[in-house]
Amino acid sequence: xxxxxxxxxxxxxxxxxxxxxxxxxxxxxxxxxxxxxxxxxxxxxxxxxxxxxxxxxxxxxxxxxxxxxxxxxxxxxxxxxxxxxxxxxxxxxxxxxxxxxxxxxxxxxxxxxxxxxxxxxxxxxxxxxxxxxxxxxxxxxx
Amino acid sequence: xxxxxxxxxxxxxxxxxxxxxxxxxxxxxxxxxxxxxxxxxxxxxxxxxxxxxxxxxxxxxxxxxxxxxxxxxxxxxxxxxxxxxxxxxxxxxxxxxxxxxxxxxxxxxxxxxxxxxxxxxxxxxxxxxxxxxxxxxxxxxxxxxxxxxxxxxxxxxxxxxxxxxxxxxxxxxxxxxxxxxxxxxxxxxxxxxxxxxxxxxxxxxxxxxxxxxxxxxxxxxxxxxxxxxxxxxxxxxxxxxxxxxxxxxxxxxxxxxxxxxxxxxxxxxxxxxxxxxxxxxxxxxxxxxxxxxxxxxxxxxxxxxxxxxxxxxxxxxxxxxxxxxxxxxxxxxxxxxxxxxxxxxxxxxxxxxxxxxxxxxxxxxxxxxxxxxxxxxxxxxxxxxxxxxxxxxxxxxxxxxxxxxxxxxxxxxxxxxxxxxxxxxxxxxxxxxxxxxxxxxxxxxxxxxxxxxxxxxxxxxxxxxxxxxxxxxxxxxxxxxxxxxxxxxxxxxxxxxxxxx
Numbered sequence: 339x340x341x342x343x344x345x346x347x348x349x350x351x352x353x354x355x356x357x358x359x360x361x362x363x364x365x366x367x368x369x370x371x372x373x374x375x376x377x378x379x380x381x382x383x384x385x386x387x388x389x390x391x392x393x394x395x396x397x398x399x400x401x402x403x404x405x406x407x408x409x410x411x412x413x414x415x416x417x418x419x420x421x422x423x424x425x426x427x428x429x430x431x432x433x434x435x436x437x438x439x440x441x442x443x444x445x446x447x448x449x450x451x452x453x454x455x456x457x458x459x460x461x462x463x464x465x466x467x468x469x470x471x472x473x474x475x476x477x478x479x480x
Numbered sequence: 481x482x483x484x485x486x487x488x489x490x491x492x493x494x495x496x497x498x499x500x501x502x503x504x505x506x507x508x509x510x511x512x513x514x515x516x517x518x519x520x521x522x523x524x525x526x527x528x529x530x531x532x533x534x535x536x537x538x539x540x541x542x543x544x545x546x547x548x549x550x551x552x553x554x555x556x557x558x559x560x561x562x563x564x565x566x567x568x569x570x571x572x573x574x575x576x577x578x579x580x581x582x583x584x585x586x587x588x589x590x591x592x593x594x595x596x597x598x599x600x601x602x603x604x605x606x607x608x609x610x611x612x613x614x615x616x617x618x619x620x621x622x623x624x625x626x627x628x629x630x631x632x633x634x635x636x637x638x639x640x641x642x643x644x645x646x647x648x649x650x651x652x653x654x655x656x657x658x659x660x661x662x663x664x665x666x667x668x669x670x671x672x673x674x675x676x677x678x679x680x681x682x683x684x685x686x687x688x689x690x691x692x693x694x695x696x697x698x699x700x701x702x703x704x705x706x707x708x709x710x711x712x713x714x715x716x717x718x719x720x721x722x723x724x725x726x727x728x729x730x731x732x733x734x735x736x737x738x739x740x741x742x743x744x745x746x747x748x749x750x751x752x753x754x755x756x757x758x759x760x761x762x763x764x765x766x767x768x769x770x771x772x773x774x775x776x777x778x779x780x781x782x783x784x785x786x787x788x789x790x791x792x793x794x795x796x797x798x799x800x801x802x803x804x805x806x807x808x809x810x811x812x813x814x815x816x817x818x819x820x821x822x823x824x825x826x827x828x829x830x831x832x833x834x835x836x837x838x839x840x841x842x843x844x845x846x847x848x849x850x851x852x853x854x855x856x857x858x859x860x861x862x863x864x865x866x867x868x869x870x871x872x873x874x875x876x877x878x879x880x881x882x883x884x885x886x887x888x889x890x891x892x893x894x895x896x897x898x899x900x901x902x903x904x905x906x907x908x909x910x911x912x913x914x915x916x917x918x919x920x921x922x923x924x925x926x927x928x929x930x931x932x933x934x935x936x937x938x939x940x941x942x943x944x945x946x947x948x949x950x951x952x953x954x955x956x957x958x959x960x961x962x963x964x965x966x967x968x969x970x971x972x973x974x975x976x977x978x979x980x981x
Contacts, residue, residue, distance in 0.1 A: 368671060371656065398769070409702050413902055436878065444707070454875070
């Protein structure tokens with residue numbers, strides 16, 4: 339636990355020092371607020387560490403279950419989805435994304451996914467394209 | 481005389497075209513408000529072309545109805561899936577979602593509806609009866625007061641950190657730092673934009689809210705088993721009308737929420753986004769042993785919901801009487817007002833009383849109508865809580881993406897939203913308050929611009945300038961009281977940790 343907290347605090351300090359260095363170039367008091375925030379963040383990080391030092395030193399069993407990585411995998415799938423929206427179009431990408439992500443999360447009943455899609459796609463088309471008249475990306479497909 | 485004149489226009493509401501516009505505005509407001517990323521200003525802007533088909537009275541009624549309902553609609557998604565539809569419902573997501581997780585989704589919605597409808601009605605009545613005298617209060621706000629109001633708002637961070645005060649402060653100041661990204665209005669220097677045109681224009685609040693709350697919620701739900709539901713196995717209640725005992729329990733919270741909304745609504749640029757956090761912080765300060773703030777406390781929800789709709793009516797006061805919009809929604813309505821050939825200002829009440837008073841009556845009627853429609857929608861919407869998380873998580877993410885994209889038609893906003901989403905997920909995981917970060921992001925520009933304007937108008941001597949302004953002194957006094965009570969509460973909590981828990 340202590341190592342994780344120390345690593346987190348080091349990252350926070352590096353970000354804050356970078357902010358202070360970058361802000362040095364700004365004139366006409368434009369550097370004041372970012373520098374002020376960075377300094378306070380560093381102070382509060384130290385105070386938090388000091389206040390919870392005993393808690394952080396205690397050994398907490400970390401759950402090494404593979405499921406803990408799910409949010410990161412979902413983020414990667416979502417990045418691919420956002421990229422594919424521009425290439426193959428919004429609706430096709432959405433159908434593929436819903437199937438892929440639900441299946442990955444453990445929804446094995448395809449009937450449920452199909453029912454969701456049957457309601458979702460026409461609803462989104464009707465609301466966003468027909469009613470709001472927004473230009474959802476079309477890509478090379480629909 | 482003024483009151484009798486206002487009352488005499490009530491009959492104008494009962495025409496088919498007025499009722500149609502009222503209904504249309506409320507329905508669109510509720511739907512768009514409930515979708516994360518789509519905001520009430522966008523809904524109102526979409527209605528402008530439609531409004532050309534109607535006379536000015538009907539057109540403006542449609543817009544103010546959409547504004548009131550949009551503000552309330554955001555609470556649905558905030559309570560049910562922790563994905564606030566509007567910036568003013570972000571605080572409601574904290575207690576509302578915790579109540580939903582306990583299987584009390586319907587109870588949360590009925591209290592939210594009660595608080596919002598009555599808040600909107602009180603706010604509308606203030607608008608109807610006290611608009612011209614209250615307009616002068618808005619004019620009292622100068623740079624010093626804006627700066628001090630932002631400081632007052634920031635004191636809420638201590639309360640919404642739930643025992644992790646330093647982490648809350650880190651998150652809050654990180655939010656303020658994020659608000660400095662973009663071109664500095666005073667020097668013209670782009671700050672932390674690294675040559676990117678998108679970053680030069682600063683970080684928009686909407687992608688940040690959608691990311692920090694909705695997208696992060698999608699990621700958090702992905703940790704659960706696919707067949708699990710948010711509400712567990714609890715059966716959804718049919719009782720959508722608030723019970724007397726529930727109202728009795730939250731009556732003081734409601735009053736505090738409405739009070740915050742009414743006062744902050746009048747101040748241009750403050751509005752529901754700030755009022756909700758101040759009301760919530762106030763509520764926590766007033767908490768008693770046994771209250772479970774942060775874990776599903778109905779009092780907290782009542783206060784936040786009361787405040788965000790409590791400011792809808794009063795935020796229209798500076799717009800109608802001075803031509804100063806209280807927020808983005810009011811700015812869009814102001815645009816529509818001008819497009820329809822009306823001149824905002826006190827003259828509007830003298831030259832076009834039939835229009836302005838009928839619109840205000842329409843606003844009041846919209847609050848009642850939205851409550852009725854919401855009561856019927858509540859149970860249907862609550863079905864989201866019995867949807868398998870394996871399907872709900874991707875759906876929340878899809879709506880976060882489409883909502884953000886549609887708002888600006890810019891894919892870069894989607895990337896910003898996703899970055900905030902991952903950040904929000906990590907913040908929740910390590911107990912850094914996302915609410916505090918959002919509060920910093922909202923209040924940062926108000927504080928910075930207020931302080932720098934103050935330095936200019938006070939000619940480098942802000943202290944003397946502030947000491948000569950009674951409103952500034954009142955704000956300093958209020959801030960001191962909150963800080964004093966926060967420190968006292970913090971000390972008390974540390975001493976009696978076991979008892980408090």
